[in-house]
Amino acid sequence: MGDFSAQKVGQKKDRTLTPHSFQGLLGWLDQGTNSDGQQYLEMRRRLVDYFDRKNLTNFEELADETLNRVARRLEDEGTIESETPAKYCYVVARFILMEHLRETQKERVMVESITKHQPTQSVSEHQAVQEMEIKEKMLNCLENCTLQLDPVNHRIITQYYVGQERVKIENRRELAASLGITMNAVSIRACRLRDKLEVCVRQCLGR
Amino acid sequence: MNNPAANNEKIVKYLLGSLPEAETESFDEMSITDGEFAVALSAAEKDLIDAYVQGELTGATLNDFRSNFLASPFRRGKLDFAEALEAHAKRHQPALSETAGEELLAERPTEKKRPGWFAGKGFFTTPRLAWQWGFAVAAIAFLVAGSWLWSENMRLRQQISQSQGHPEAPGTRESELQKELEQQREAIAKTEMELTRLREERERLAAELKQQAPESQVAAGERSAPNQQPSPRGVNIASFILTPQMRGLQQVPVISIPVDTDRVSLQLELEPDDFRDYRVVLIDQITNRNIWSSSKIKATASDRKTLKVNLPASLLGPNAYVLRVTGVSTGNESEIVGDYRFRVVK
Numbered sequence: 239m240g241d242f243s244a245q246k247v248g249q250k251k252d253r254t255l256t257p258h259s260f261q262g263l264l265g266w267l268d269q270g271t272n273s274d275g276q277q278y279l280e281m282r283r284r285l286v287d288y289f290d291r292k293n294l295t296n297f298e299e300l301a302d303e304t305l306n307r308v309a310r311r312l313e314d315e316g317t318i319e320s321e322t323p324a325k326y327c328y329v330v331a332r333f334i335l336m337e338h339l340r341e342t343q344k345e346r347v348m349v350e351s352i353t354k355h356q357p358t359q360s361v362s363e364h365q366a367v368q369e370m371e372i373k374e375k376m377l378n379c380l381e382n383c384t385l386q387l388d389p390v391n392h393r394i395i396t397q398y399y400v401g402q403e404r405v406k407i408e409n410r411r412e413l414a415a416s417l418g419i420t421m422n423a424v425s426i427r428a429c430r431l432r433d434k435l436e437v438c439v440r441q442c443l444g445r
Numbered sequence: 446m447n448n449p450a451a452n453n454e455k456i457v458k459y460l461l462g463s464l465p466e467a468e469t470e471s472f473d474e475m476s477i478t479d480g481e482f483a484v485a486l487s488a489a490e491k492d493l494i495d496a497y498v499q500g501e502l503t504g505a506t507l508n509d510f511r512s513n514f515l516a517s518p519f520r521r522g523k524l525d526f527a528e529a530l531e532a533h534a535k536r537h538q539p540a541l542s543e544t545a546g547e548e549l550l551a552e553r554p555t556e557k558k559r560p561g562w563f564a565g566k567g568f569f570t571t572p573r574l575a576w577q578w579g580f581a582v583a584a585i586a587f588l589v590a591g592s593w594l595w596s597e598n599m600r601l602r603q604q605i606s607q608s609q610g611h612p613e614a615p616g617t618r619e620s621e622l623q624k625e626l627e628q629q630r631e632a633i634a635k636t637e638m639e640l641t642r643l644r645e646e647r648e649r650l651a652a653e654l655k656q657q658a659p660e661s662q663v664a665a666g667e668r669s670a671p672n673q674q675p676s677p678r679g680v681n682i683a684s685f686i687l688t689p690q691m692r693g694l695q696q697v698p699v700i701s702i703p704v705d706t707d708r709v710s711l712q713l714e715l716e717p718d719d720f721r722d723y724r725v726v727l728i729d730q731i732t733n734r735n736i737w738s739s740s741k742i743k744a745t746a747s748d749r750k751t752l753k754v755n756l757p758a759s760l761l762g763p764n765a766y767v768l769r770v771t772g773v774s775t776g777n778e779s780e781i782v783g784d785y786r787f788r789v790v791k
Binding site: 268269273290295297321322331372384388395397398419425426430435 | 717719
Protein backbone atom coordinates (compact mmCIF):
# COMPACT_ATOMS: atom_id res chain seq x y z
CA MET A 239 0.00 0.00 0.00
CA GLY A 240 1.10 3.52 -0.14
CA ASP A 241 1.79 3.23 -3.84
CA PHE A 242 -0.37 5.70 -5.69
CA SER A 243 0.28 4.50 -9.19
CA ALA A 244 -2.69 3.43 -11.23
CA GLN A 245 -3.51 -0.19 -10.61
CA LYS A 246 -4.56 -2.88 -12.98
CA VAL A 247 -8.19 -3.76 -12.68
CA GLY A 248 -9.25 -7.34 -12.04
CA GLN A 249 -8.68 -9.90 -14.78
CA LYS A 250 -12.21 -9.88 -16.16
CA LYS A 251 -12.45 -6.12 -16.37
CA ASP A 252 -11.87 -4.70 -19.78
CA ARG A 253 -10.37 -1.31 -19.00
CA THR A 254 -7.34 -0.41 -16.97
CA LEU A 255 -7.09 2.86 -15.12
CA THR A 256 -5.08 5.58 -16.74
CA PRO A 257 -2.94 7.88 -14.56
CA HIS A 258 -5.35 10.63 -15.56
CA SER A 259 -8.44 8.83 -14.31
CA PHE A 260 -6.61 7.83 -11.13
CA GLN A 261 -5.70 11.47 -10.50
CA GLY A 262 -9.34 12.33 -11.11
CA LEU A 263 -10.37 9.81 -8.46
CA LEU A 264 -7.86 11.23 -5.95
CA GLY A 265 -9.13 14.75 -6.55
CA TRP A 266 -12.78 13.71 -6.27
CA LEU A 267 -12.15 11.90 -2.99
CA ASP A 268 -10.26 14.93 -1.66
CA GLN A 269 -13.15 17.23 -2.57
CA GLY A 270 -11.03 20.19 -3.49
CA THR A 271 -8.31 19.73 -0.90
CA ASN A 272 -5.01 17.91 -1.20
CA SER A 273 -4.68 15.06 1.26
CA ASP A 274 -1.63 13.52 -0.46
CA GLY A 275 -3.66 10.40 -1.21
CA GLN A 276 -4.69 9.91 2.42
CA GLN A 277 -8.41 9.96 1.57
CA TYR A 278 -7.85 7.32 -1.10
CA LEU A 279 -5.92 5.10 1.30
CA GLU A 280 -8.53 5.50 3.99
CA MET A 281 -11.37 4.69 1.60
CA ARG A 282 -9.54 1.66 0.28
CA ARG A 283 -8.89 0.45 3.84
CA ARG A 284 -12.59 0.78 4.68
CA LEU A 285 -13.58 -1.08 1.51
CA VAL A 286 -11.07 -3.87 2.16
CA ASP A 287 -12.50 -4.33 5.65
CA TYR A 288 -16.04 -4.25 4.27
CA PHE A 289 -15.44 -7.04 1.77
CA ASP A 290 -13.37 -8.99 4.28
CA ARG A 291 -16.23 -8.88 6.79
CA LYS A 292 -18.32 -10.58 4.11
CA ASN A 293 -15.80 -13.44 4.31
CA LEU A 294 -14.69 -13.04 0.70
CA THR A 295 -11.20 -14.20 -0.06
CA ASN A 296 -10.61 -11.69 -2.86
CA PHE A 297 -11.50 -8.71 -0.66
CA GLU A 298 -8.59 -6.58 -1.90
CA GLU A 299 -9.44 -7.18 -5.52
CA LEU A 300 -13.06 -6.22 -4.86
CA ALA A 301 -12.02 -3.06 -3.01
CA ASP A 302 -9.80 -2.05 -5.93
CA GLU A 303 -12.54 -2.90 -8.40
CA THR A 304 -14.91 -0.61 -6.49
CA LEU A 305 -12.51 2.31 -6.66
CA ASN A 306 -11.69 1.59 -10.28
CA ARG A 307 -15.36 1.64 -11.28
CA VAL A 308 -15.81 4.93 -9.48
CA ALA A 309 -12.77 6.33 -11.30
CA ARG A 310 -14.03 5.14 -14.70
CA ARG A 311 -17.45 6.64 -14.08
CA LEU A 312 -15.77 9.91 -13.15
CA GLU A 313 -13.69 9.81 -16.30
CA ASP A 314 -16.69 9.00 -18.50
CA GLU A 315 -19.12 11.49 -17.04
CA GLY A 316 -16.83 14.16 -15.65
CA THR A 317 -18.71 14.32 -12.36
CA ILE A 318 -20.73 12.15 -10.01
CA GLU A 319 -23.85 13.41 -8.31
CA SER A 320 -23.86 11.93 -4.83
CA GLU A 321 -24.38 13.03 -1.25
CA THR A 322 -20.72 12.34 -0.47
CA PRO A 323 -17.90 10.45 -2.22
CA ALA A 324 -17.97 7.89 0.61
CA LYS A 325 -21.67 7.29 0.10
CA TYR A 326 -21.19 6.70 -3.61
CA CYS A 327 -18.28 4.32 -2.94
CA TYR A 328 -20.55 2.37 -0.60
CA VAL A 329 -23.29 2.12 -3.23
CA VAL A 330 -20.78 0.81 -5.80
CA ALA A 331 -19.23 -1.58 -3.26
CA ARG A 332 -22.64 -3.01 -2.43
CA PHE A 333 -23.40 -3.48 -6.10
CA ILE A 334 -20.08 -5.26 -6.65
CA LEU A 335 -20.76 -7.47 -3.64
CA MET A 336 -24.14 -8.54 -5.06
CA GLU A 337 -22.60 -9.12 -8.47
CA HIS A 338 -19.81 -11.20 -6.93
CA LEU A 339 -22.24 -13.27 -4.86
CA ARG A 340 -24.31 -14.01 -7.96
CA GLU A 341 -21.20 -15.14 -9.85
CA THR A 342 -20.04 -17.27 -6.94
CA GLN A 343 -23.46 -18.92 -6.78
CA LYS A 344 -23.12 -19.98 -10.41
CA GLU A 345 -19.65 -21.41 -9.88
CA ARG A 346 -20.46 -23.12 -6.61
CA VAL A 347 -21.73 -26.39 -8.11
CA MET A 348 -18.57 -26.78 -10.14
CA VAL A 349 -16.29 -25.96 -7.20
CA GLU A 350 -18.14 -28.37 -4.92
CA SER A 351 -17.69 -31.22 -7.38
CA ILE A 352 -13.95 -30.54 -7.47
CA THR A 353 -13.43 -30.16 -3.72
CA LYS A 354 -15.48 -33.29 -3.01
CA HIS A 355 -12.75 -35.41 -4.49
CA GLN A 356 -9.89 -33.74 -2.73
CA PRO A 357 -8.46 -35.48 0.31
CA THR A 358 -8.99 -33.64 3.58
CA GLN A 359 -5.81 -32.02 4.72
CA SER A 360 -4.70 -32.56 8.27
CA VAL A 361 -2.31 -30.31 10.12
CA SER A 362 0.95 -32.14 9.79
CA GLU A 363 4.02 -31.75 11.92
CA HIS A 364 5.69 -30.04 9.00
CA GLN A 365 2.93 -27.44 8.88
CA ALA A 366 3.24 -26.81 12.60
CA VAL A 367 6.98 -26.22 12.25
CA GLN A 368 6.34 -23.90 9.33
CA GLU A 369 3.80 -21.98 11.39
CA MET A 370 6.30 -21.58 14.21
CA GLU A 371 8.91 -20.29 11.77
CA ILE A 372 6.46 -17.74 10.39
CA LYS A 373 5.60 -16.58 13.89
CA GLU A 374 9.26 -16.21 14.74
CA LYS A 375 9.83 -14.26 11.53
CA MET A 376 6.86 -12.06 12.32
CA LEU A 377 8.25 -11.29 15.74
CA ASN A 378 11.60 -10.35 14.20
CA CYS A 379 9.85 -8.12 11.68
CA LEU A 380 7.93 -6.50 14.50
CA GLU A 381 11.18 -5.87 16.35
CA ASN A 382 12.62 -4.17 13.27
CA CYS A 383 9.48 -2.15 12.64
CA THR A 384 9.27 -0.91 16.21
CA LEU A 385 12.93 0.12 16.02
CA GLN A 386 11.90 2.61 13.35
CA LEU A 387 9.56 4.31 15.80
CA ASP A 388 10.66 7.33 17.76
CA PRO A 389 11.18 6.75 21.51
CA VAL A 390 7.77 8.08 22.57
CA ASN A 391 5.84 5.96 20.08
CA HIS A 392 8.01 2.97 20.91
CA ARG A 393 7.12 3.41 24.55
CA ILE A 394 3.42 3.72 23.75
CA ILE A 395 3.32 0.55 21.70
CA THR A 396 5.31 -1.48 24.24
CA GLN A 397 3.51 -0.24 27.32
CA TYR A 398 -0.04 -0.04 26.00
CA TYR A 399 -0.45 -3.72 25.27
CA VAL A 400 1.16 -5.15 28.39
CA GLY A 401 -0.52 -7.03 31.23
CA GLN A 402 -3.99 -8.19 31.92
CA GLU A 403 -6.93 -6.91 33.88
CA ARG A 404 -6.00 -4.17 36.33
CA VAL A 405 -2.32 -4.28 35.47
CA LYS A 406 -3.13 -3.41 31.88
CA ILE A 407 -5.49 -0.60 32.88
CA GLU A 408 -2.93 0.71 35.34
CA ASN A 409 -0.18 0.58 32.70
CA ARG A 410 -2.35 2.57 30.33
CA ARG A 411 -3.27 5.10 32.99
CA GLU A 412 0.40 5.57 33.92
CA LEU A 413 1.33 5.90 30.28
CA ALA A 414 -1.33 8.55 29.66
CA ALA A 415 -0.31 10.45 32.79
CA SER A 416 3.39 10.38 31.92
CA LEU A 417 2.64 11.67 28.40
CA GLY A 418 0.30 14.31 29.76
CA ILE A 419 -2.62 13.12 27.64
CA THR A 420 -5.96 11.48 28.38
CA MET A 421 -6.62 7.73 28.33
CA ASN A 422 -8.78 8.22 25.25
CA ALA A 423 -6.04 10.08 23.44
CA VAL A 424 -3.46 7.44 24.29
CA SER A 425 -5.77 4.67 23.07
CA ILE A 426 -6.35 6.43 19.73
CA ARG A 427 -2.61 6.92 19.33
CA ALA A 428 -1.85 3.30 20.20
CA CYS A 429 -4.52 2.19 17.75
CA ARG A 430 -2.99 4.19 14.88
CA LEU A 431 0.51 3.04 15.73
CA ARG A 432 -0.67 -0.53 15.70
CA ASP A 433 -2.17 -0.09 12.24
CA LYS A 434 1.13 1.33 10.99
CA LEU A 435 3.14 -1.47 12.54
CA GLU A 436 0.82 -4.08 11.08
CA VAL A 437 1.38 -2.68 7.60
CA CYS A 438 5.14 -2.56 8.21
CA VAL A 439 5.20 -6.18 9.41
CA ARG A 440 3.12 -7.34 6.45
CA GLN A 441 5.53 -5.64 4.07
CA CYS A 442 8.48 -7.16 5.91
CA LEU A 443 6.92 -10.62 5.55
CA GLY A 444 6.32 -9.95 1.87
CA ARG A 445 2.53 -10.38 2.15
CA MET B 446 -26.67 5.57 19.19
CA ASN B 447 -26.66 7.25 22.55
CA ASN B 448 -25.63 4.46 24.87
CA PRO B 449 -21.89 3.73 24.49
CA ALA B 450 -22.07 0.33 26.21
CA ALA B 451 -24.94 -0.79 23.98
CA ASN B 452 -23.13 0.60 20.95
CA ASN B 453 -19.97 -1.32 21.81
CA GLU B 454 -21.98 -4.48 22.27
CA LYS B 455 -23.57 -4.02 18.85
CA ILE B 456 -20.22 -3.27 17.23
CA VAL B 457 -18.81 -6.49 18.66
CA LYS B 458 -21.83 -8.44 17.41
CA TYR B 459 -21.36 -6.84 14.01
CA LEU B 460 -17.71 -7.87 13.94
CA LEU B 461 -18.65 -11.39 14.95
CA GLY B 462 -21.32 -11.55 12.25
CA SER B 463 -24.13 -12.08 14.75
CA LEU B 464 -26.03 -8.84 14.26
CA PRO B 465 -29.47 -9.01 12.56
CA GLU B 466 -29.35 -8.40 8.81
CA ALA B 467 -31.07 -5.01 8.83
CA GLU B 468 -28.66 -3.63 11.38
CA THR B 469 -25.72 -5.26 9.65
CA GLU B 470 -26.57 -3.35 6.49
CA SER B 471 -26.75 -0.08 8.35
CA PHE B 472 -23.41 -0.81 10.05
CA ASP B 473 -21.94 -1.75 6.66
CA GLU B 474 -22.89 1.62 5.31
CA MET B 475 -21.57 3.51 8.32
CA SER B 476 -18.30 1.57 8.19
CA ILE B 477 -17.65 3.26 4.84
CA THR B 478 -19.45 6.58 5.06
CA ASP B 479 -18.91 7.59 8.68
CA GLY B 480 -15.27 8.29 9.60
CA GLU B 481 -15.91 8.34 13.31
CA PHE B 482 -17.68 5.00 13.19
CA ALA B 483 -14.86 3.52 11.09
CA VAL B 484 -12.34 4.52 13.79
CA ALA B 485 -14.51 3.07 16.56
CA LEU B 486 -14.91 -0.14 14.56
CA SER B 487 -11.17 -0.49 14.05
CA ALA B 488 -10.47 0.06 17.76
CA ALA B 489 -13.20 -2.41 18.77
CA GLU B 490 -11.76 -5.03 16.42
CA LYS B 491 -8.32 -4.70 18.00
CA ASP B 492 -9.83 -4.95 21.46
CA LEU B 493 -11.78 -8.03 20.44
CA ILE B 494 -8.69 -9.77 19.03
CA ASP B 495 -6.66 -8.85 22.13
CA ALA B 496 -9.40 -10.24 24.35
CA TYR B 497 -9.19 -13.53 22.46
CA VAL B 498 -5.38 -13.59 22.63
CA GLN B 499 -5.58 -13.12 26.39
CA GLY B 500 -8.21 -15.81 26.83
CA GLU B 501 -10.88 -13.38 27.90
CA LEU B 502 -13.66 -14.45 25.55
CA THR B 503 -16.24 -16.95 26.74
CA GLY B 504 -19.47 -18.62 25.64
CA ALA B 505 -21.21 -17.51 22.47
CA THR B 506 -18.72 -14.68 21.88
CA LEU B 507 -15.86 -17.16 21.86
CA ASN B 508 -17.75 -19.54 19.58
CA ASP B 509 -18.67 -16.77 17.14
CA PHE B 510 -15.10 -15.50 17.21
CA ARG B 511 -13.72 -18.90 16.29
CA SER B 512 -16.33 -19.88 13.75
CA ASN B 513 -16.96 -16.57 12.06
CA PHE B 514 -14.32 -14.00 12.83
CA LEU B 515 -11.42 -16.37 12.26
CA ALA B 516 -12.98 -17.65 9.04
CA SER B 517 -11.11 -14.94 7.17
CA PRO B 518 -7.38 -15.35 6.46
CA PHE B 519 -7.02 -11.57 6.63
CA ARG B 520 -8.40 -11.50 10.15
CA ARG B 521 -6.34 -14.54 11.11
CA GLY B 522 -3.38 -12.44 10.05
CA LYS B 523 -4.54 -9.74 12.43
CA LEU B 524 -4.68 -12.34 15.18
CA ASP B 525 -1.12 -13.45 14.40
CA PHE B 526 -0.05 -9.85 14.59
CA ALA B 527 -1.82 -9.35 17.92
CA GLU B 528 -0.02 -12.39 19.33
CA ALA B 529 3.32 -11.13 18.07
CA LEU B 530 2.59 -7.70 19.51
CA GLU B 531 1.78 -9.17 22.88
CA ALA B 532 4.97 -11.21 22.87
CA HIS B 533 6.93 -8.13 21.83
CA ALA B 534 5.33 -5.95 24.49
CA LYS B 535 6.13 -8.51 27.17
CA ARG B 536 9.71 -8.77 25.97
CA HIS B 537 10.15 -5.01 26.26
CA GLN B 538 8.52 -4.55 29.62
CA PRO B 539 11.08 -5.49 32.27
CA ALA B 540 9.79 -3.23 35.03
CA LEU B 541 6.42 -4.80 35.55
CA SER B 542 4.65 -5.16 38.85
CA GLU B 543 4.74 -8.51 40.60
CA THR B 544 1.26 -9.45 39.42
CA ALA B 545 2.03 -8.54 35.87
CA GLY B 546 5.27 -10.52 36.04
CA GLU B 547 3.39 -13.58 37.16
CA GLU B 548 0.97 -13.14 34.31
CA LEU B 549 3.77 -12.94 31.81
CA LEU B 550 5.29 -16.15 33.08
CA ALA B 551 1.99 -17.97 32.90
CA GLU B 552 1.20 -19.89 29.73
CA ARG B 553 -1.47 -18.47 27.48
CA PRO B 554 -4.68 -20.27 28.39
CA THR B 555 -7.42 -20.41 25.83
CA GLU B 556 -10.54 -19.72 27.82
CA LYS B 557 -10.03 -19.68 31.54
CA LYS B 558 -8.42 -16.32 32.23
CA ARG B 559 -10.63 -13.66 33.68
CA PRO B 560 -11.56 -10.76 31.46
CA GLY B 561 -9.37 -7.70 31.47
CA TRP B 562 -9.85 -4.17 30.27
CA PHE B 563 -12.89 -4.98 28.17
CA ALA B 564 -14.77 -5.62 31.39
CA GLY B 565 -13.63 -2.25 32.65
CA LYS B 566 -14.90 -0.69 29.46
CA GLY B 567 -18.23 -2.53 29.77
CA PHE B 568 -17.63 -4.44 26.56
CA PHE B 569 -18.83 -7.95 25.94
CA THR B 570 -17.21 -10.19 28.55
CA THR B 571 -18.61 -10.59 32.07
CA PRO B 572 -16.22 -11.97 34.67
CA ARG B 573 -17.65 -14.37 37.22
CA LEU B 574 -15.78 -12.57 40.01
CA ALA B 575 -17.31 -9.30 38.93
CA TRP B 576 -20.78 -10.83 39.11
CA GLN B 577 -20.08 -12.16 42.60
CA TRP B 578 -18.88 -8.77 43.80
CA GLY B 579 -21.77 -7.14 42.03
CA PHE B 580 -24.30 -9.35 43.83
CA ALA B 581 -22.60 -8.72 47.18
CA VAL B 582 -22.68 -4.96 46.64
CA ALA B 583 -26.29 -5.13 45.47
CA ALA B 584 -27.29 -7.15 48.56
CA ILE B 585 -25.65 -4.59 50.86
CA ALA B 586 -27.33 -1.77 48.97
CA PHE B 587 -30.71 -3.51 49.36
CA LEU B 588 -30.14 -3.94 53.10
CA VAL B 589 -29.18 -0.29 53.56
CA ALA B 590 -32.07 0.93 51.43
CA GLY B 591 -34.48 -1.43 53.22
CA SER B 592 -33.53 -0.21 56.68
CA TRP B 593 -33.73 3.43 55.55
CA LEU B 594 -37.20 2.86 54.11
CA TRP B 595 -38.29 1.11 57.30
CA SER B 596 -37.06 3.97 59.53
CA GLU B 597 -38.61 6.55 57.19
CA ASN B 598 -41.88 4.66 57.33
CA MET B 599 -41.80 4.68 61.13
CA ARG B 600 -41.04 8.41 61.18
CA LEU B 601 -43.94 9.22 58.88
CA ARG B 602 -46.31 7.08 60.91
CA GLN B 603 -45.22 8.99 63.99
CA GLN B 604 -45.85 12.32 62.24
CA ILE B 605 -49.32 11.23 61.17
CA SER B 606 -50.24 10.19 64.66
CA GLN B 607 -48.85 13.49 66.01
CA SER B 608 -50.85 15.59 63.54
CA GLN B 609 -53.98 13.58 64.33
CA GLY B 610 -53.42 14.36 68.02
CA HIS B 611 -53.17 18.16 67.27
CA PRO B 612 -56.21 19.46 65.38
CA GLU B 613 -54.73 22.96 65.05
CA ALA B 614 -51.72 21.70 63.03
CA PRO B 615 -53.23 22.08 59.48
CA GLY B 616 -54.02 25.71 60.13
CA THR B 617 -50.48 26.41 61.33
CA ARG B 618 -49.06 24.74 58.25
CA GLU B 619 -51.34 26.85 56.00
CA SER B 620 -50.15 30.10 57.54
CA GLU B 621 -46.52 28.98 57.20
CA LEU B 622 -47.06 28.31 53.50
CA GLN B 623 -48.74 31.70 53.03
CA LYS B 624 -45.67 33.30 54.61
CA GLU B 625 -43.30 31.42 52.31
CA LEU B 626 -45.38 32.43 49.30
CA GLU B 627 -45.19 36.08 50.29
CA GLN B 628 -41.41 35.85 50.67
CA GLN B 629 -41.07 34.28 47.22
CA ARG B 630 -43.24 36.99 45.64
CA GLU B 631 -41.04 39.64 47.21
CA ALA B 632 -37.90 37.92 45.92
CA ILE B 633 -39.34 37.74 42.38
CA ALA B 634 -40.29 41.41 42.46
CA LYS B 635 -36.75 42.32 43.59
CA THR B 636 -35.19 40.22 40.80
CA GLU B 637 -37.43 41.87 38.19
CA MET B 638 -36.43 45.32 39.43
CA GLU B 639 -32.76 44.35 39.29
CA LEU B 640 -33.20 43.01 35.75
CA THR B 641 -34.86 46.21 34.59
CA ARG B 642 -32.02 48.22 36.14
CA LEU B 643 -29.40 46.05 34.38
CA ARG B 644 -31.18 46.34 31.02
CA GLU B 645 -31.24 50.11 31.31
CA GLU B 646 -27.58 50.14 32.33
CA ARG B 647 -26.66 47.98 29.32
CA GLU B 648 -28.57 50.20 26.91
CA ARG B 649 -26.93 53.28 28.38
CA LEU B 650 -23.44 51.75 28.03
CA ALA B 651 -24.15 50.59 24.48
CA ALA B 652 -25.27 54.09 23.52
CA GLU B 653 -22.14 55.61 25.09
CA LEU B 654 -19.89 53.13 23.33
CA LYS B 655 -21.54 53.86 20.00
CA GLN B 656 -20.99 57.56 20.45
CA GLN B 657 -17.35 57.34 21.62
CA ALA B 658 -15.62 54.71 19.50
CA PRO B 659 -17.78 52.63 17.22
CA GLU B 660 -14.79 50.93 15.64
CA SER B 661 -13.13 49.74 18.85
CA GLN B 662 -15.67 47.43 20.32
CA VAL B 663 -14.09 44.35 21.82
CA ALA B 664 -16.09 41.57 23.32
CA ALA B 665 -14.09 39.46 25.72
CA GLY B 666 -15.03 35.90 26.42
CA GLU B 667 -14.01 32.53 27.68
CA ARG B 668 -13.27 29.37 25.72
CA SER B 669 -16.26 28.92 23.50
CA ALA B 670 -17.39 32.53 23.69
CA PRO B 671 -16.07 34.68 20.87
CA ASN B 672 -13.33 37.17 21.42
CA GLN B 673 -14.20 39.61 18.69
CA GLN B 674 -11.40 41.94 17.69
CA PRO B 675 -11.55 44.53 14.99
CA SER B 676 -8.35 45.05 13.07
CA PRO B 677 -7.10 48.56 12.25
CA ARG B 678 -8.80 48.26 8.85
CA GLY B 679 -12.12 47.45 10.51
CA VAL B 680 -12.11 43.66 9.97
CA ASN B 681 -13.95 41.91 12.77
CA ILE B 682 -12.29 38.71 13.95
CA ALA B 683 -13.93 36.26 16.34
CA SER B 684 -11.51 33.89 18.05
CA PHE B 685 -12.11 30.61 19.80
CA ILE B 686 -10.07 27.86 21.43
CA LEU B 687 -10.92 24.25 20.63
CA THR B 688 -9.66 21.18 22.49
CA PRO B 689 -9.08 17.79 20.83
CA GLN B 690 -11.93 15.36 20.28
CA MET B 691 -11.75 12.25 22.45
CA ARG B 692 -13.08 8.79 21.79
CA GLY B 693 -16.58 8.25 23.12
CA LEU B 694 -19.38 10.67 23.56
CA GLN B 695 -18.48 14.21 24.40
CA GLN B 696 -20.42 17.41 24.22
CA VAL B 697 -19.64 19.25 21.02
CA PRO B 698 -18.60 22.86 21.70
CA VAL B 699 -20.93 25.47 20.31
CA ILE B 700 -19.41 28.66 19.01
CA SER B 701 -21.45 31.75 18.52
CA ILE B 702 -20.26 33.95 15.68
CA PRO B 703 -21.54 37.53 15.74
CA VAL B 704 -23.27 38.59 12.52
CA ASP B 705 -20.73 41.26 11.53
CA THR B 706 -17.69 38.95 11.88
CA ASP B 707 -15.36 38.86 8.87
CA ARG B 708 -12.89 36.20 9.94
CA VAL B 709 -12.91 33.42 12.52
CA SER B 710 -9.68 32.57 14.26
CA LEU B 711 -9.57 29.10 15.81
CA GLN B 712 -6.82 27.97 18.13
CA LEU B 713 -6.56 24.19 18.22
CA GLU B 714 -4.89 22.73 21.29
CA LEU B 715 -2.78 19.78 20.21
CA GLU B 716 -1.91 16.60 22.03
CA PRO B 717 1.86 16.19 22.38
CA ASP B 718 3.36 14.69 19.22
CA ASP B 719 6.49 14.89 17.12
CA PHE B 720 5.19 16.66 14.05
CA ARG B 721 6.58 20.02 13.02
CA ASP B 722 4.09 20.78 10.29
CA TYR B 723 0.37 20.28 10.07
CA ARG B 724 -2.46 20.54 7.60
CA VAL B 725 -6.01 21.36 8.61
CA VAL B 726 -9.17 20.54 6.69
CA LEU B 727 -12.62 21.90 7.50
CA ILE B 728 -15.34 19.32 6.94
CA ASP B 729 -19.06 19.97 6.84
CA GLN B 730 -20.40 17.22 9.10
CA ILE B 731 -23.79 17.02 7.45
CA THR B 732 -22.57 16.54 3.89
CA ASN B 733 -19.14 15.17 4.89
CA ARG B 734 -17.56 17.46 2.31
CA ASN B 735 -14.26 19.24 2.72
CA ILE B 736 -15.02 22.91 2.46
CA TRP B 737 -11.64 24.41 3.24
CA SER B 738 -8.07 23.28 3.67
CA SER B 739 -4.93 24.95 4.90
CA SER B 740 -1.46 24.83 3.47
CA LYS B 741 1.29 23.44 5.71
CA ILE B 742 1.23 25.31 9.01
CA LYS B 743 3.45 25.19 12.06
CA ALA B 744 2.26 24.86 15.64
CA THR B 745 3.09 27.52 18.20
CA ALA B 746 4.51 26.12 21.41
CA SER B 747 4.04 27.82 24.75
CA ASP B 748 2.95 25.59 27.65
CA ARG B 749 0.84 23.68 25.14
CA LYS B 750 1.22 23.19 21.38
CA THR B 751 -1.48 25.03 19.47
CA LEU B 752 -2.37 25.56 15.83
CA LYS B 753 -3.87 28.81 14.68
CA VAL B 754 -6.38 28.62 11.86
CA ASN B 755 -7.99 31.65 10.26
CA LEU B 756 -11.14 31.14 8.24
CA PRO B 757 -13.44 33.50 6.39
CA ALA B 758 -16.57 33.76 8.56
CA SER B 759 -18.71 33.37 5.44
CA LEU B 760 -17.67 29.69 5.27
CA LEU B 761 -19.29 28.94 8.60
CA GLY B 762 -23.05 28.85 8.56
CA PRO B 763 -25.20 27.52 11.40
CA ASN B 764 -24.08 23.92 11.07
CA ALA B 765 -21.84 21.19 12.53
CA TYR B 766 -18.20 21.05 11.44
CA VAL B 767 -15.01 19.08 12.00
CA LEU B 768 -11.52 20.50 11.74
CA ARG B 769 -9.32 17.53 10.89
CA VAL B 770 -5.66 18.04 11.74
CA THR B 771 -3.05 15.99 9.92
CA GLY B 772 0.55 15.92 11.09
CA VAL B 773 3.18 16.04 8.33
CA SER B 774 6.52 14.41 9.16
CA THR B 775 9.89 15.52 7.84
CA GLY B 776 9.71 12.62 5.39
CA ASN B 777 6.41 14.15 4.15
CA GLU B 778 4.33 11.33 5.58
CA SER B 779 0.92 12.36 6.86
CA GLU B 780 -1.03 11.12 9.83
CA ILE B 781 -4.37 12.32 11.13
CA VAL B 782 -3.67 13.53 14.66
CA GLY B 783 -7.04 14.80 15.74
CA ASP B 784 -10.57 15.89 15.00
CA TYR B 785 -12.00 19.08 16.46
CA ARG B 786 -15.76 19.09 16.28
CA PHE B 787 -17.84 22.17 16.82
CA ARG B 788 -21.21 23.62 16.05
CA VAL B 789 -21.80 27.12 14.85
CA VAL B 790 -24.70 29.32 15.84
CA LYS B 791 -25.21 32.79 14.49
